[in-house]
Amino acid sequence: MADLAHNPLSLLLVQLVIIIGLSRLIGRGARWLGQPLVIAEVLAGILLGPSLLGWVAPEVMGTLFPASSMPVLKMLSQVGLILFMFLIGLELEPRVLRGQGRTSVLISHTSLLVPLLLGALVAWWLYPRLSEPSVPLPFFVLFVGLALSMTAFAVLARILSERGLLRSKVGLLALTCAAVDDVTAWCLLAFLVSLVRASGLEQGVYTTLFVLLYIGFMLGVLRPFLHRLGARVASREGLNQNVVALIVLLLLASSWVTERIGIHTLFGAFLFGAIIPKEGGLAEALVERLEDVVGVMLLPVFFVYSGLRTHLELLGSGSDWALCGLILLVASVGKFGGSAVAARLSGLRWREAGALGILMNVRGLMGLIVLNLGLDLGLISPKLFTMMVVMALVTALIASPLLRWVYPPGEQVQDRVPLAPVSPPVVPAPFTVLMCVGQGQVGRGMATLGHALIGSSAEPSQFYALHLVAPSDHSSFHPRREEDTSGDALAPLLGRASSLGLEVRPLSFVSAEPGLDICRTAEAKQASLILLGWHEPLFSRAMLGGTVHEVMREAGTDVAVLVDRGLEGVRRVLVPFLDGPHDRAALALARRLLRSTDAQVTVLHVTPSAGARGPTAARSRVEKLFPGAPGRVHTRVVAHGSPEDAALEEARRGYDLVVMGVGARHRERLIREAPTSLLVVHPHSQASAGEAADVADNEPDTAPALPADGPFP
Numbered sequence: 001m002a003d004l005a006h007n008p009l010s011l012l013l014v015q016l017v018i019i020i021g022l023s024r025l026i027g028r029g030a031r032w033l034g035q036p037l038v039i040a041e042v043l044a045g046i047l048l049g050p051s052l053l054g055w056v057a058p059e060v061m062g063t064l065f066p067a068s069s070m071p072v073l074k075m076l077s078q079v080g081l082i083l084f085m086f087l088i089g090l091e092l093e094p095r096v097l098r099g100q101g102r103t104s105v106l107i108s109h110t111s112l113l114v115p116l117l118l119g120a121l122v123a124w125w126l127y128p129r130l131s132e133p134s135v136p137l138p139f140f141v142l143f144v145g146l147a148l149s150m151t152a153f154a155v156l157a158r159i160l161s162e163r164g165l166l167r168s169k170v171g172l173l174a175l176t177c178a179a180v181d182d183v184t185a186w187c188l189l190a191f192l193v194s195l196v197r198a199s200g201l202e203q204g205v206y207t208t209l210f211v212l213l214y215i216g217f218m219l220g221v222l223r224p225f226l227h228r229l230g231a232r233v234a235s236r237e238g239l240n241q242n243v244v245a246l247i248v249l250l251l252l253a254s255s256w257v258t259e260r261i262g263i264h265t266l267f268g269a270f271l272f273g274a275i276i277p278k279e280g281g282l283a284e285a286l287v288e289r290l291e292d293v294v295g296v297m298l299l300p301v302f303f304v305y306s307g308l309r310t311h312l313e314l315l316g317s318g319s320d321w322a323l324c325g326l327i328l329l330v331a332s333v334g335k336f337g338g339s340a341v342a343a344r345l346s347g348l349r350w351r352e353a354g355a356l357g358i359l360m361n362v363r364g365l366m367g368l369i370v371l372n373l374g375l376d377l378g379l380i381s382p383k384l385f386t387m388m389v390v391m392a393l394v395t396a397l398i399a400s401p402l403l404r405w406v407y408p409p410g411e412q413v414q415d416r417v418p419l420a421p422v423s424p425p426v427v428p429a430p431f432t433v434l435m436c437v438g439q440g441q442v443g444r445g446m447a448t449l450g451h452a453l454i455g456s457s458a459e460p461s462q463f464y465a466l467h468l469v470a471p472s473d474h475s476s477f478h479p480r481r482e483e484d485t486s487g488d489a490l491a492p493l494l495g496r497a498s499s500l501g502l503e504v505r506p507l508s509f510v511s512a513e514p515g516l517d518i519c520r521t522a523e524a525k526q527a528s529l530i531l532l533g534w535h536e537p538l539f540s541r542a543m544l545g546g547t548v549h550e551v552m553r554e555a556g557t558d559v560a561v562l563v564d565r566g567l568e569g570v571r572r573v574l575v576p577f578l579d580g581p582h583d584r585a586a587l588a589l590a591r592r593l594l595r596s597t598d599a600q601v602t603v604l605h606v607t608p609s610a611g612a613r614g615p616t617a618a619r620s621r622v623e624k625l626f627p628g629a630p631g632r633v634h635t636r637v638v639a640h641g642s643p644e645d646a647a648l649e650e651a652r653r654g655y656d657l658v659v660m661g662v663g664a665r666h667r668e669r670l671i672r673e674a675p676t677s678l679l680v681v682h683p684h685s686q687a688s689a690g691e692a693a694d695v696a697d698n699e700p701d702t703a704p705a706l707p708a709d710g711p712f713p
Helices: 002-006 008-032 037-048 058-064 067-090 101-130 136-147 153-163 169-197 201-232 241-261 267-274 281-309 318-345 350-360 365-375 382-397 399-406 409-416 440-454 480-500 514-525 545-555 583-596 614-626 641-651 665-671 685-697
Strands: 431-436 460-469 505-510 529-535 558-563 572-577 600-605 633-639 656-659 677-682
Touching: 002 480, 008 037, 008 067, 008 281, 037 281, 037 382, 037 514, 067 241, 067 267, 067 281, 101 136, 101 318, 136 169, 136 318, 136 365, 136 600, 153 169, 153 350, 169 201, 169 267, 169 350, 169 365, 201 241, 201 281, 241 267, 241 281, 281 365, 318 350, 318 382, 350 399, 365 382, 382 399, 382 558, 382 614, 409 505, 431 440, 440 480, 440 529, 440 558, 460 480, 460 514, 480 505, 480 677, 514 529, 514 545, 529 545, 545 558, 572 583, 572 641, 583 600, 583 656, 583 677, 600 641, 633 641, 641 656, 641 665, 665 677
Parallel strands: 431 460, 431 529, 460 505, 529 558, 572 600, 572 656, 600 633, 656 677
Antiparallel strands: 558 677
């Protein structure tokens, strides 16, 4: 290890391996706890810094991160920040800022001014205690106020994405207010940096003049050029290496100009990203090209560099931690209180206002960028820097759990999934099916089955197609990905439904808890049936495990799983009656198919021996279960030692669909080997009781009883 210090390239490579590896390792735990990846990267930096590694094994830290390597890490982290601020500018969607009305203006200005004023007051009190004597009081007060009033736009967008709130009222309002806050705060920060770097009044005037000229050139000359370039690059295929090279050159030039003017490279990167047109696919294609490199390698370097500058050992007394708590309290009260009160006065409910206040109180990455800038400029001391890093980390950590408590999933479902227009009660209630599509190929079969369930009857019905998008691991955020993914997944279902004349309403949102979110959506839509698509499991031996099992366990309504093997119509239906506790639900669904279509239904009853039940008794019993359909229901009583073999033999006789209860012991073999499509049915417990009563009323006293319903094994 001693040789590392003599080979800067080897040392840098080892540092990158440790930084990226530890960030990803902690990131697994952070994701499990419902925290964004940025939290893991900040913690990795603190663990590798003097606060832990330097305290436990100072010689190891001195070898891995010697003082001579800090300039290299700093330059690499600055390159990462330039690219990251460019991505933030790319994702500042002007359409989100328009049309939000006075509500967003009131909330955004209040959420900026209240913490700014409170931060200025506490900074005035902290100035003689934590400031360097060479720092002018106005600069110190303004910087601390700005640092406490920032919102981490990227972390906020990531939380909204993972909680499925991107298209909700609260989510859109939070994005709008955060964007307005950040733009305003960064403009004020640029003004402060120019004052700090200016050596006198004359240079300050020149800096202001050059800034105005720079902004005018960017908006008046460069933005029209980029619009023409974006029109030519209308697809990802059109974004060739020459275009990427031109964009990178302009980005570096913009950053260099703002550095020469005296307002820091980050402002040039952010403004250049903001003026790139968001229409035509140019911005989205650039994000996809750059974000993995930035998020996986360069940003973790910045976080570790920040952690190496964080000295928790400086907070060695109770008074220091009390001051740290005061800063956290002022920051949270100002940001949360200002946002929540303004939102409540604007007409939002207290839960919505509280959720908005929690989201606006997130700092995280943007807070660290601002704090590093203040430390580099000498505006704050290392001790105050450490206190404010703790504040930024805590506000990011508590956001997700507080959001779940103040704005629980039930409230989120009502907000993010628009309910159908309220209409007078309909008797009977509409038959509502929630079709959940994970992969597009199962959609055609779902639409075919949905049409068969309702047929040409006049019964009121509603059909919803739900596609859940997994949270992205990317550091940045682009909302159009969700729409593109859901459109591709739902296209086969919607196309088939349209050809059959079946009206289906598409739903889609990002979900980190697909099983629970399916159940919540079904509850919000008052679904009569949840229809899931089955896919071959990759890592699990259980054929109906994972999300399917979770939905069956948690759903408050009936659940059916379609194993689609080319279902194009429902004309011949087989219902194997084996020994499962949920076969009555399969019989009930077969009755619905019988009423809605002209299908022929065959009930296969397997007995261990020929004398166990006579054909006449079984046929009479089936006729009682399927009244009003003479000639279309057939009963086959088979004596067979292997119920699954009997069912497989019968299924090979040309059926379109096999309907079976989920509780059958041999369901997994049937799912795997059946040559035709299957519908595996799991009834809700209350529905099971109803089916039991229904069958009991139609059961002759001399007939043996059907197996009692039982829990899902």
